[in-house]
Amino acid sequence: MSSYEISVLLPAKNEVISIGGTVDRIFNLFPDAEVIVVDDGSTDSTASVAEKYGALVIRHPYSKGNGAAIKTGLRAATKDIVVCMDADGQHRPEDIGALLDKVNEGYDMVVGARDHEGQAGLHRSLANGFYNRFASWMVGHKIGDLTSGFRAVRRTKFLEFISLLPNKFSYPTTITMSFFRAGYSVAYIPITVLQRAEGSKSHINLWKDGLRFLLIIFKVGTLFSPLKLFIPISFAYLLLGIGYYAYTFSVDHRLSSISVFLWSTSVTVFLIGLVSEQITQLMYKNN
Incomplete structure (x- = not known):
């Protein structure tokens, strides 16, 4: 297991059903971890439940987006390695150790790559497959999962690109392509993605956010290799x-x-x- 100290960032919006169990499992596995829950304008008791289980909670007065929550958590984090994961119960805290072990091998960012079964439906799986291939061509390296939000990153290198990260969804797309552009080492490991906690809803719109993903690939692509x-x-x-x-x-x-x-x-x-x-x-x- 990696000896790095870690900050775990959990962007959360109306995740009262799953947030307590997620935070509790993280602390059971990593008692010394800094767990930061960024409450992105929730209208339920997500923040109070997260605090009850020992997380540091930062509240947005209104919903700014998943990327904005990641940026807020990143600025607040104090540990060497930042682990980003979803708060809806899909990402297993048990997989954090595998990410950290890979970081310990010398990688700057390690991403948990979902298989086809881990994608939310055939349409999203096909879309993600297209994004992966197109982005791989742009950066000249194979990208296993461009949109996965489960990753372990060296904080100092993550901060170099914070101004490029979008406030809405698709921050994973931007940071992945930026790391490849900067010549940093990126690795992918397979992970198991669970079903979203019952009652928890996805905040991603396939068509609107899918177009945003594509535009970000073009945007970062022009920064990377015009x-x-x-x-x-x-x-x-x-x-x-x-x-x-x-x-x-x-x-x-x-x-x-x-x-x-x-x-x-x-x-x-x-x-x-x-x-x-x-x-x-x-x-x-x-x-």
Whole structure:
């Protein structure tokens, strides 16, 4: 077992059913852990139950989002390693030890990767599979589970990217891609995800938050490696221009202005990507 001192962050919104048992199990396994429950504008007694079981509770006066709760907890944490997990009973405190053991091997972040059975439905499993593959292509490393909220991270490195984290859902997407961009070591271990506690509801909207996940991948991707986005777009315009030129030449034996426009757009997009790549290198020159 890792000898690191840990802070366990539990963002919670109306999780009165599961929060007490989760906190109690964490303390049974790690008596010296710093357990921080960030009550994100709950309308039930989540905060008082968490305090009853010994957690440090920080209250948001209104709901700011899962990512904002993580940032609040991260600022309050004092231990070397921060463990983030859900408060709805899906993540097993018993799996924390495996994450810490992997961190002890020299990794900067270790993520609990869910299998297909651990995904909430076929539609979400398919969506997460797409996000994983697309993000893996962007960062050049295999990402086992881009959206898993169960992870152990070295706090000092986590804080480097706190300004990039979104306030709503999908902070895991941002921090994962940022760690890969900075050259930090990231590992994945399989975990078992339990059914959400009866009466506990997911706060994720598949379509709205799914679009947000995709936009964040693009956003962090442009911070990470702009040319991976700009070159395919530039190449697509180039091919469209060539294709349209071939068509107009075969029909009218002429060069269309549309082909010229498509080619010039291709060059412009490529140059924008090149400039973005140089800016990115300057931003991360110390990493």
